[in-house]
Each structure stands twice: as C-alpha cells, then as structure tokens.
Amino acid sequence: MKGKDLTEHCVRGEELYGGRFLRLQRDVVRLPDGSETVREYVRHPGAVAIVALLADGRVVLERQHRYPHRRDFLEIPAGKLEPGEPHFETAQRELQEETGYVAREWTRLGVIHTTVAYSDEAIELWLAKGLEQRAAKLDAGEFLEVLALPFGEAVAMIRDGRITDAKTIAGLLWVRVFLDG
Amino acid sequence: MKGKDLTEHCVRGEELYGGRFLRLQRDVVRLPDGSETVREYVRHPGAVAIVALLADGRVVLERQHRYPHRRDFLEIPAGKLEPGEPHFETAQRELQEETGYVAREWTRLGVIHTTVAYSDEAIELWLAKGLEQRAAKLDAGEFLEVLALPFGEAVAMIRDGRITDAKTIAGLLWVRVFLDG
Numbered sequence: 001m002k003g004k005d006l007t008e009h010c011v012r013g014e015e016l017y018g019g020r021f022l023r024l025q026r027d028v029v030r031l032p033d034g035s036e037t038v039r040e041y042v043r044h045p046g047a048v049a050i051v052a053l054l055a056d057g058r059v060v061l062e063r064q065h066r067y068p069h070r071r072d073f074l075e076i077p078a079g080k081l082e083p084g085e086p087h088f089e090t091a092q093r094e095l096q097e098e099t100g101y102v103a104r105e106w107t108r109l110g111v112i113h114t115t116v117a118y119s120d121e122a123i124e125l126w127l128a129k130g131l132e133q134r135a136a137k138l139d140a141g142e143f144l145e146v147l148a149l150p151f152g153e154a155v156a157m158i159r160d161g162r163i164t165d166a167k168t169i170a171g172l173l174w175v176r177v178f179l180d181g
Numbered sequence: 182m183k184g185k186d187l188t189e190h191c192v193r194g195e196e197l198y199g200g201r202f203l204r205l206q207r208d209v210v211r212l213p214d215g216s217e218t219v220r221e222y223v224r225h226p227g228a229v230a231i232v233a234l235l236a237d238g239r240v241v242l243e244r245q246h247r248y249p250h251r252r253d254f255l256e257i258p259a260g261k262l263e264p265g266e267p268h269f270e271t272a273q274r275e276l277q278e279e280t281g282y283v284a285r286e287w288t289r290l291g292v293i294h295t296t297v298a299y300s301d302e303a304i305e306l307w308l309a310k311g312l313e314q315r316a317a318k319l320d321a322g323e324f325l326e327v328l329a330l331p332f333g334e335a336v337a338m339i340r341d342g343r344i345t346d347a348k349t350i351a352g353l354l355w356v357r358v359f360l361d362g
Contacts, residue, residue: 173354
C-alpha cells in the first residue's frame with residue numbers, strides 16, 4: 001500500500017506475561033512523528049477455522065461456552081496450531097477431534113486477523129466438503145456440542161444476532177458471497 | 182440455546198495486568214465435569230465499527246499501521262467506547278475524529294465478538310449514510326490515512342487477501358449479504 005509511511009518501530013520490548021494459554025508482550029515503539037508510545041498485545045500461535053458443508057446443505061457448528069463472555073456461542077469448528085504444524089494439518093485434526101468429521105475436499109479460503117490492535121492472531125479459513133462421520137476425540141477439559149444447521153438458517157442467525165463470533169461470521173458470509181453458498 | 186450445560190463457573194480470579202491499554206484477567210474456573218482449569222483473557226471496554234457509504238457508492242476506509250502485525254491494514258473506521266459512552270455516540274465521534282465525516286443516517290447492524298476464547302471484546306457494527314465532510318481531529322499519537330473505494334472493489338479485496346481485518350470483513354460482507362450493498 002502506498003501513501004505516507006505510518007510504520008511504528010520497536011525501541012525495546014519485554015514479555016509481560018507468559019501464561020498457560022496467553023502471552024502478553026509490551027513494546028515501546030517510535031511513532032511516525034518521532035514520539036514514543038507503548039504497544040501491549042497478545043502473541044498468538046495462529047489458528048484455523050473450518051466451514052464444513054454436509055451433502056444435504058447443512059453446515060457443521062459447535063456450541064461452546066466462552067468464559068470471557070460467560071455464555072455459550074455458536075461457532076464453526078476451529079483450533080490453534082501446534083508448534084510447527086502446517087495449517088492444513090491443523091484444519092484436518094481440529095475438524096475430526098472436535099466434530100468427528102473427516103473431509104475428502106479441502107479448499108483454503110483466506111486469512112482473517114481478529115483483533116489487529118492488540119493481538120497478532122491470524123486465522124486461516126478453510127472449506128471442507130465430502131464429509132464422513134468418524135469418532136470425535138475432544139481434548140481433556142474441552143466441552144462442546146456439535147450440531148448441523150441448513151446453511152441459509154446459519155446465515156440468518158448472523159443477521160438476527162444468534163451468531164456473533166467473528167470467525168464464524170467471516171467464514172459463513174465468505175462462502176455466501178464468494179462461493180454462492 | 183438448549184442442550185447440555187456447558188457453563189464454566191468462576192472459582193476465583195485476579196487481574197494479572199492493568200496496562201495503559203490492556204487489562205489481563207486470570208480466573209480459575211470449574212468445568213462441567215467438576216474439574217478446574219485456568220482462563221486468561223483480555224478485558225475490553227467495547228467498540229464500534231462503521232461502514233460509511235458515500236453517495237457515489239464508495240466506502241470509507243482507513244490505512245493504519247498495526248504494530249502486532251508489523252504492517253498496515255485497510256479497515257473500516259472504528260474505535261473504543263469511552264467510559265459510560267453509548268455506542269451510537271462513539272460511532273458518531275470516531276467517524277468524525279478519524280475521517281472527518283458526519284452522517285445524517287445511522288443504522289445499527291449488529292454486534293460481533295472478535296476473539297471469544299480470550300477477550301470479552303464486542304464491536305457494534307453501524308452503517309452510516311448521508312455523509313458530509315468536515316475536519317478530522319485525530320487523537321495525539323494516532324496516525325492513519327483515509328481513503329474511499331468503490332464498495333464492490335473493497336469486497337473483492339476481501340477475497341484476494343488485501344483486506345483481512347475481521348471487523349472490516351464482517352461489516353462489508355454484512356452490507357453485501359443483508360442490505361444488498
């Protein structure tokens with residue numbers, strides 16, 4: 001992208017917190033006008049999310065409790081990359097672990113950045129078709145319920161606020177707009 | 182949503198870090214099977230994002246450096262709520278501060294949750310039309326470039342990966358799918 005240079009340069013940085021799940025970084029940066037400010041942000045390993053379409057036109061969703069919001073969400077299957085794991089393997093692994101489905105056809109749709117101001121998280125969106133049901137194998141401490149809804153009904157749930165998760169909105173509307181789903 | 186109870190209950194919690202911009206919370210929670218685990222998450226004041234449409238069919242975008250990714254992003258105008266500030270006022274304030282535009286017609290589209298696993302952030306999406314150009318008044322330390330692109334071109338930039346910001350994808354595709362934008 002051309003135009004004026006808006007780059008912020010790292011002056012010094014430190015890891016503020018390396019938790020069980022989250023790593024928080026705090027850097028002092030130099031702004032375009034030469035002044036300094038602080039940038040605090042989450043360091044994330046990256047993730048995948050999967051729009052899994054059944055032959056009958058339904059899409060696979062999960063109901064999962066999300067503690068930061070103290071309530072359940074309807075989401076497409078998703079999960080974080082293990083160290084060194086390619087995105088495609090993560091997509092296959094997470095779909096089967098969480099939902100029990102394996103897919104014959106995989107298409108990479110694109111990437112989304114969930115919260116650019118304070119996290120380096122990137123989620124690759126994948127489309128999975130040709131689904132076959134196997135056994136799910138949830139991680140210890142992972143609790144969720146798998147369901148499948150007609151694709152158009154899931155899209156309608158975005159409009160009426162029953163689906164609000166950003167990766168799920170991006171994945172479903174991506175398929176609707178660009179793949180005529 | 183019915184089905185089995187997936188609720189996680191807080192056992193105890195503490196604020197790990199209260200920074201200039203980010204607050205990080207760490208709670209011990211009881212899972213549905215009675216075991217305990219840790220939830221670390223960002224506490225966010227909430228935000229708005231605005232799909233601002235010009236009479237000629239262009240949409241207002243901003244180019245902004247996002248330090249966690251060490252690069253610029255194209256995004257719709259957005260900003261955080263001030264304490265006690267209603268979403269609609271934030272939307273009006275941020276649109277004018279960042280882009281200089283004021284709008285005659287405002288429509289609330291819905292809400293998105295950007296990263297449900299580790300942040301309580303909610304972004305209200307608004308549509309703004311009837312735009313009139315005034316003077317922008319950026320906050321100190323805020324650097325961005327305002328541009329306007331044909332709506333269809335912005336949508337195409339989602340498909341080809343030039344727009345990857347989740348709130349921007351959600352806002353533009355929302356208008357495309359539900360408002361025939």
